[in-house]
Amino acid sequence: MKYKSQKVAYWFFALSMLLIVLQITYGFIMGFAHMGYDGLHEIIPFNAARATHNNLLVVWLLSGFMGAAYYIIPEEAQHELVSVKLAYIQLITLALVGVTAVIGFHFNWWEGRKFLEIPRELDFLVVINVLTFLGIILTTLFKGKKQSTTAMVLTMGLVFAALLYLPGMIWFDNQAMDSFFRWWVVHLWVEGVWELIMGGILAFLLIKLTGVDREVIEKWLYVIVGLTFLSGILGTGHHYYYIGAPEYWLIIGGIFSALEPLAFLAMALFALHMYRKGGRNHPNKIALFWTLGSAIVSFVGAGLLGLAHTLPSVNMYTHGTLVTAMHGHLAFWGAYGMIVFAMISYALPNLTGRKLYNNAMGMYGFWLSLIGMIGMTTAFAAAGVAQVYLERKVGLDFMVVQQEIEVHFLILILCATIFATGITLFIIDFVKYGQPTDEALNVSDDFEAIEATA
Template identity: 30%
Template sequence: FLGRSLRADEPHWLPAAFHLLFAAFAIVIGASLLGEWAGISGWLGDWWFLFGNQGWEYLEIGRFWQYLLVVGLLAWFALLWWIARPSQVSNVHARPIARMFLFGALAIPVFYVPALFFGAKTNFTVVDTWRFWIIHLWVEGFFEFFATTVVALMLFQLGLTGRNTALRVIYLDAILYFLGGLMGTGHHWYFSGQTQINMAASALFSALEVVPLTLLTLDAWDFVRTTRGETNENGAASALPHKWTFYFLMAVGFWNFLGAGVFGFMINLPIVSYYEVGTILTPNHGHAAMMGVFGMLALALMVFVLRQTTDVARWPGVEKYIRVGFWGSNLGLASMVVFSLFPAGVLQVWDVAEHGYWHARSIDYTGSVIPRRLEWMRLPGDLIFIVFGAVPISIAALKAYWHVAFDNQDALIP
């Protein structure tokens, strides 16, 4: 949808291609999950690696489904290229940003290919090298780079940041990921025979990866803050275009700084991560970064689409649910982190220092009173996230879809 907003026309077959691609991804995701279940259950025999569960953490998907996923990602990029190639972008000032947007999109299928570089009997050190290439460089690196290009393009389209600022941030991101990001992967390689200096330098480069997106968010927020007092020709205060899209993008910047930056750097340093790995500080970082950055970005894109496709007169009925969903999702995520994940992780690492790693991972610790209570303290945040976050946003999406599909409402917003 964002790519389509860059050009004035589109081929008639494009919606059908999007639907076909979505169906293909749904089939791969569903079939791979069933395959993992069947493989773990021992039903696939010698076919377990190809169609079942590979047995590697975070790369459980069977090899056959990986091949299909790569093909699907390449098809996704081909569609993006067709609709957003710079020569077809109607706004000439947006063409350099569109070029980097496509560059970031291409990195996603290309840099997933190393997941295919090992087999069922490959040496553990070799597998772990390529496994963390995917876990760190693909997910935390090039997904983050693509997220930065998407945010930059959206903020430019909404008039909240200038072209040069957006491009500078994207270029800085590219330098950090394509040069420093490769080295940054090394802070995971504790059991691959890497040197101490390599892991230390890798932790430094990994921590710097969050800087560009944070700077871009701050620039957009500063623009809105300085123009908040402006009025239109009638003397009324100027309305912020796509208000809730902007707020979700600001949430991306906040959680990128806190979840990926602060919590990530907290466990990145080798001397910390060696003793911390496997404790609750890791999912503390994972929840805040994954949902906070990619989740909020997905919600921002969804709200952007809903606003574009909903009639102006009907938008207030949808907006009230988005308002509740924004605060519910962010407060729910914050409650999970503040009242459960972060304190539980700190106490568990403290137990590692006091009694040893074996004790902090044993039932003697995890089943004791305080860790159990902190685990239950996760429940209020989950309830807030679901009841006041996921449910209202789902209602907003259904209402907007109903208006477009059954009330014959066309998009009235340019």
């Protein structure tokens, strides 16, 4: 690492690791409940497990993004973070708000709005927290020696993510309006500004890992985020088909959401092309695996599996079924989970000065989590398609169908075990790296430095 203040990133990554473990645990509780084993119902009813599972996902990804920003921005702006102390306070308060929310869910303290379950009182704390974070990032960026495209795209993503949280805090008496604006947060996050964050991190990693000229990478970054917004903004319409919004969203949402895979395809082709074009071998292979993996899996999970049920005539039947869970799992893992893991894999050796990469455990962690998640997605797909046919086409009772598809949840749990094993191996590696140290300062991993020592 080049700047001392980058060390703060480590603790955001550590929080991410802690929360993903909890998220997976709650995922298992839900999987077992779907199979009929709901022994924890009295303490953790399904809706508490579900709110916890979803919100922990959001918080660990945000924590990962924040860590990524705290690592990337000093290096890109060539300036120490303006206040490390404030960054640590922001970390601790983020963790406290997250933990309070999760405990609250178990005591019926929440807003029952999918993905935005955090109670209103805590929403305000989240806003303050995120503003603090943005304050640190923006001040550092503008005090820095340069404002690179990569840093600007990443920062723009973070700023818009914060702004778009606000429409979700408005109260509506009308359930349909509530839903309409809830998607401004959820859709425009995951199929809009979060892709800027992902694109920014991806560009940074590709610059570092492939050695391709920054100008070339950043030019294509613009094209990709351009495609993202071109399709993604009006693509919001695919959430408006059947919630009481006008019919023109069927056409607009259908056309533009069908274009959304293009942005992900461009991202995958871009990453692979840059890798091949680079031709230089960075020793941190595992970071490269996660980086290219993220670009490819996001195309499959977010792009193709999204396309599979985004057309109105299909979505009429799949809307509100396990088909959505199928798409959601691989999309979040590919686009956002894997890019956070890529960032951590790249940053850890630099933060700690220990070059433990390319060991077998890291590779097993990558492959097991990927294979496990693909298996889980397939199990959800089988359950979802069966549910759609039996419940929506044949017209069987909900619970009759649920009992028919229980077996798919057994497969889901088996695959989730493979996934969890992969994550465990990754975390063991994370712990083995130990904490960041000043000794790692000025140990450059740029190609010039690597080649000079080789």
